Amino acid sequence: MIAVLAGGVGAAKFLQGLVRVVNSSEIKVIVNTADDIDIYGVHVSPDIDIVTYSLAGIFDEDRGWGIRGDTFNFVENLAKFGIENWFKLGDMDLATCFYRTILMKRGLSITEATRRIRKALNVEVDILPMTDNPVQTYIETDIGLLHIQEYMVKYRCEPSILGLEFKGIEEAEATNEVLEALEDCSGVILCPSNPIISIGPILSVKGIRDKLREASYPKVAITPIIAGAPVKGPADKFMRFLGVEVSPYGVAWLYRDFLDGLVVDVRDSFQTVRIEGLGIKALTTDTLMKSIEDKIRVARTALNLMEIS
Ligand code: GDP
Secondary structure, eight states: OEEEEEOSHHHHHHHHHHHHHSOGGGEEEEEOOTTOEEETTEEEOHHHHHHHHHHHTOBOTTTTSSBTTOOOHHHHHHGGGTOOOOSOOOHHHHHHHHHHHHHHHTTOOHHHHHHHHHHHTTOOSEEEESBSSOOEEEEEETTEEEEHHIIIIISTTOSOEEEEEEETTTTOBBOHHHHHHHHHOSEEEEOSSOTTTTHHHHHHSBTHHHHHHHOOSOEEEEOSEETTEESSSSHHHHHHHTTOOSSHHHHHHHTTTTOOEEEEEGGGGGGHHHHHTTTOEEEEEOOOOOSHHHHHHHHHHHHHHHHHO
16 A cells, blocks of 8 residues: 655646556545635635545646536625635535535544545545644735635735744644554655645644654655746745755755655756755656646656665
8 A cells, every 4th residue: 555645736636647557445645634724614625625526537627626617606606795705615615615514513533524525426545634633824924924725815825925834733643544554555655745835734743754754665755846946836935935945856855854765857857966865766757747648657657766765
């Protein structure tokens, strides 16, 4: 079994390739929940939903979030009542979040709610929230303290970053399901996700990073940075804020205490020597995932790297 650490969009693309080359029952995905937000009376878990919808084949690839063919009657009608509606939650998406919310109100964990949702959507891959405790990313900016969704969606990542906090992380415990996955797996893959705000919170949950440091199985990552920039999203802004080079070398540096291998994009092949200087093996391929063939190629390269690491 392979354990995969995942954020949203970059992870979802990679997983679509991985399920074509590894049996779904042999994959457990540990997903960031620090992007979660309680809004419109429901609990939205953006990374879990992106991963679930894409594995269910219903993800809206063009828009980059939500369910294909969704409508937005609910959020649009909120405006009539003067309710702020910057978070564009589709109607079908709302049904998922509503179901999650009622399960959690009944006292079920988000792990159990996620299991029921993915089963209802016929997703065989086990999707595991990183923790059952609430963790929320807040960004201190030049216009004030913003929830990660406000920063990304409402303000389109424009405010300057002055600080970063994973609220609740000290109290957050890794679930038994996550700890078992990290114990029983034959290797770990870190998706090409934002290393600071998607993978960062997972690694910050008590016990997870230590487990990776101690484990003897191979741990490999795929770079989310190609030719000095992320494919999508604000990874560069967060890396710069922390003084980390915006490059695959910077990604390797962030994971240097446990990582064995990094899949680097062909456009950055000149960086492999420096990365190997950190004691991390590097394999290059075109990591830009547009077609299903691209996604399969990146998944195969990560698996090859696991074998030689
Ligand atoms: P988010 O929570 O939805 O932002 O999801 P992630 O953290 O999983 O995804 C954002 C990261 O995915 C960004 O840093 C992107 O650079 C990376 N990413 C998205 N698409 C691709 C791709 O096709 N190839 C690679 N190598 N990285 C990608």
